[in-house]
Amino acid sequence: MTTAAFGTHNWGMVVDVDKCIGCNACVVACQAENNIPINTQDRVERARSIAWIRVERYWIGDFPDAKAQFIPIMCQHCENAPCEPVCPVYATYHDAEGMNIQVYNRCVGTRYCANGCPYIVRFFNYWEPVWPESLRNHLNPDVTVRSRGIMEKCSFCVHRIRRVARGARSAGVEIADGAIQTACSSACPTSALNFGNFNDPNSKVSKMRDDKRHYTLLDQFGTDPNVIYLAKIDANKKVGAGEASSHG
């Protein structure tokens, strides 16, 4: 029942943690797709780097039996987002398609939303973004370059969604499952990241979501995210779903 009409989709992501190999391809893809300023050494050291998606690494066990586990984290596009009600100017709000939208033009930069978000996926532009001359012409024309003083975060590559939706609407067809891929999901070599429409029970993500390994991050805050995680399978350990979430 996928239609091209606005408001009938519920976009979401299913992240299979078991498949993530920690290669960081998604991070680079997102960085390039969304005109994210370069994280120089200085910015990383001052903890001001921007990464709409990041791969967290956890060491399990003690050396030499240590194992690394990875979990990619981006904005969870919470249905009940703590970042939304605190914004004084409605620069962040929930749209009819399950997405948490950031309106750059409205943002005044109180950073209140960033304090509210438990996943710490909101980033503030402390400086005006600069790119080396050689990269200037590589900026994505579909994505606004954010000036200093405003917040930014994963948009579910909303420009890609809109582009496909527009095309589908003018052609009078429905958006096919899988026709929209976010930059991170298309870059992921192991298909750990999967994007799609949760409103369509036959979509790939809807089916994946029914896996009994599914969980959401920081469940205790009741944020009801649109990003669903599938737990890591540890062959040696008898654990139920939610191993990765138990670090909370």
Add this chain to the structure above:
Amino acid sequence: MQQRRELDQVYTNRKLLNGQLDTPKWWAPTVSILGVIVLLGLIVIAIMINKGLGVTGLSRPVYWGLFITTFVFWVGISHAGIMISAILRLTQAEWRRPVTRAAELLTVFSLLTALVFPLIHAGRPWRIAYWIMPYDVARGIYPNIRSPLIMDPVAISTYLIGSSLFLYIALLPDLGNLRDRTAGWKNAMYTVLALGWRGNPRQWKMQTVGGILLSALMLPIFVSVHSIVSWDFAIAAAVEGWHSTIFAPYFVIGAVHSGVSAVVTMMALMRWLWKWDDFIRPEHFDALARPLIVVATGWLGFTFLELTFALYGQDAPEIALREMQMFEWPWNLLFIIFFLTAYAIPVPMWLFKRVRTNIALMFWTSILVNIGMWLERFLIIVPGLARRTPFVYTWEAYRPSAVEWTIFIWSFAWVTFLMLLFSKFFPLVPLFEQKESQVFTDDVMIGRAKVPAIVREAD
């Protein structure tokens, strides 16, 4: 102990108007030095707005730091004015008379200062004027009234307008007095400001009724303002040190603690600077310090609850946060200083009347309280953000930059500067109140002792 001297009207006028009618020697140099600091601060603020918030020490999880702490601090200080003026006016506490004006002034000026911080702390301050300030229904641009950041300016500006009116009404008789004693442009200024004050019975009645009505109106606002400021933090469900249901009363009582202490500091300064020993007497310090003991102890109770709530729920992240706040370097050092200065040193000292009536000791203890109360806000705001979240990516501490410290110092210079400027044109101790109280007070003989008493006619 008889502290009160018989004061005649001429002496009272001359003494209390000495700031306006002739200038004390220290005034010009002090104001110039403060003026330089204020100017410097303004330049730094301009640079910050021009360059961006990158010049601060803020980072990724610690998005709020020194500025918001100082904002809460000044809003807290502002609480004393109305608290003293309104409550004491309504309860007809006689001793309030010399301290009301200074307390109200502190409210107005510290609110003006507090308001600056959320503005300059925004990433794009110039946009605020566009999106929030005109509550513009015509353009269809609504601010988000669910956000405490909208409730804040509403509450604070209500408070500011109310307390300015309150201050002004109480100033009217003195303005009339000054008008009659000045010449030239000053006379013209006072004439306009005095609104035709003649001191006839009708005017006095309206002035008194106005003052009482405003007092009654201001009290609920005074409670609401700091409650709303506390909700800035309390509604953040995901920040362990912030999300607390007791924040509203906790912040209000903390604000009274720091605000009344600031009034004590100010009174001591006024007594020294203008040599008002006859008007601001040890008994006033005594009268302020007694309720302070109660307030401070109530506040301590809230602090204790706030720090131990996590133990009831055995909420692991919150326990971890409290451990960090209290026992981990460098927070533990700040925590110890906070506890010593906000409660452990001053309050037990106030238990002794000898301390309460010793101006120098009261001055220093009240300063200690405000150091402690500033640290309290810092220890709520920053560790809450710098806590170790489940995501290792974002662990980061916070070190305020030189820019932040300069603007922090600027705020103190600015308040003092405004005060001194005010003192040049308006009396800091309300003359009419002072005289009224002299009419009311009398000495009555109890046995063989002569005791000061308040004589009032029954209504």
